[in-house]
Amino acid sequence: MRIKETLENYLFVLPAVTIFLVFYLIPFIWVFQLGMYEWDGILPTKIFVGLSNFKEILTQDNIWWLSMWNAGYITLIAIIFQNALAFMLAMACDREIRMKNFFRLVFFIPPVLSEVVVGLVWQWILDGNYGLLNVWLVKIGLPQLAKNWLSDPQTALTTVAVVHCWKGFGWGFLIFLAGLQTIPRELYEAARVDGANAWDSFRNITMPLMVPVAILVAILTVLGTMQAFVLIIAMTGGGPAYHTQVPVLRILASMRGSSRFGYACAQGIIFGLILIIISFVQYRFSKRSRQY
C-alpha cells in the first residue's frame, strides 16, 4: 500500500522532472563536457583539447574581452541612469496622485514588448538619414547633433545602452514602487509632527528602508543587462566593427559563425563564473549594508 502511494506521488512530479532532466540537466552537464573539446557540431568525432579552449579565451580572445567591456559599459549605464529614472518615477507615483494606475500601465509597456520589436522600431527611429530623431534635430536647427547613431563607432554603444534603459526602466519602477508602498505612512506623519521637512524624511525614512530594495534591483539589473543581446542583434548585429558586441552574442557567433561548439561552451562557462562572482560580491555587500 505504501509503495503504491509513493509511486502515485512520484507520478505527479514525473512530467516536470523528466522534462527538466532532459532539457536542463543534461545540457548543463554537456556544457562542461563540451568545453573541453574542439567540435563543429556535425562531425561524429570530437577532438579532446583539455583546457586549451579556456586558455585561448583568457589569453588570446581580444574580441571576447571587448564584448565583456561593452556589456559592463551598458550595465553601468543601466545601473546609474535606468535605475535612477525608475526610482524617481516611483517616488513621483508614490504620492497620492490621480493617474497613478495610468502611469504604471504605460511605464511597463516597453518591458512587455519583445526585444526584436523594440530593437527594430528604434533602429528605424535612429536611422542616420531617414530616422525621425535626426529629421527632427535638423528641423529644430541642430543638424550637427544628427549623427549616425547606430553605425558610428563613437555613438553606437551608448545609443544601444540608452535604448536598453528605455526598455528596462519599467521593471525597476514596479519594484521600487512596491517597495515604497510598504513603508508605513505613520512614519512620515510622525516625522512631520516632529518638524522634519521633505528632505529630512527622505534621508532618514525612505532611503534606509529602500536600501534592500535598491540592492535587489541592482543585482537583477546586473544579471539581466550583462546577458542582454537580442536587442543588440536587432539594432546593430554587433557592429560597427565589434563596437556593440556582447558576450552572449560572441557565444552565438562561436556556435553559428565559427562552428566551434566546444569553444562556445567554454565561453559560456567563463561568463557564467564571472556572473556568479559578481552576484556573490553584490550579495555579500548587501548583507553588510543591512547592518544599518
Place this chain on the structure above:
Amino acid sequence: MKSDKYYRSKKVAVNVIVYAFLIAVALTCIFPLLWMFSSSLKTQETIFKDMSLIPKEFHFENYILAWKEGGFGRNFLNSIVYTSVVVFGIVVVSSLAAYAFSRFTFPGRNLIFYVFMAAMMIPIPGSFVPLYVLLNKLHLRNTAIGYILCMINVGLSTSIFLLKTFFDKMPKELEDAARIDGCSKLGIWRHVALPLAKPVLAVVVVLNALNVWNEYVLALIIFDSKPLMPLQVALMTFQGEFITRYPLLMAGLTITALPIILVYIFMQKYIVKGVTQGALVG
C-alpha cells in the same frame, strides 16, 4: 513665518513639475509605438519623406501584403500555436508537480524542489549550445515539438514556485472533504486545487504567454524553415531580406506587438503580481 500662500503655491509648483516629468516619460514610452504604426501606413516612396505622425494617406493594404507576401500570416499562426501549447503544457506539468511538492511526502521531495529553485537562479549563459546538440541527437531540431518541449522547460521553475507558494497557503478542508468523499488524488487536483488556484494560474498563463511570444534565441537556432518560424524570428529574417521595405516591416512589427499590448492591458494586474512576486524570490 512663511505664509500659507507660500506653502500652497510651492505645493502647486512641485505638483506641476512632477506631472510634467511623468507625462514626458509616458510620452517616450508610447510615441515609438505610434510611430511604428504610423510608418506602417505609408508606402515605400512616402516613408522616407513624409515625417508626420498622421500619414497623408492610410495604406492599410500593407497589412495584407505583410500577411500574405511577407508570410507573416503563417508566422503569426505559428506563434499562436506555440504559445498556446507551451502555456497549456506548463500549466498542467507545473501544477501537478507543485501540488505534489506542497501536499505529498515522498523521498527526495525537498531535494528535487530545491534543484528546481536553484535552476531558476543560476544563470547558464550559452545554454542554447548544448540544447542545439541535444535536439539534433533527438532528431527534434526544426520541429515544432522540439521547440515546444524546450519552451515548456524554460517556464517550469518559476511556474512551479508560484503555484507551490499558493498551494502551501491553501486551506486543506476542501481537499479533506473531497478525499472523504472518495475522490482520487488526481481528482482532488483537478476539481479542488486547480479551481481555487485560478488567480495564480492566471499569472502563470500570462507570464509564460509573454515569454513564449517574445522569445527569439531558441527559435532562431531550432528552426531552419520559414514556415515553422514564430513571429520574432520571422521579423528578423524579413529585415535581413527586404532591408528597404520598411512599411511592410513596420506592419509586421505592429502585428507582432499588438496582441501583446492587448493582453497586457487586460491582464495587467496579473503581470504586476507575477513580476513583484518573482522578484521577491531573488
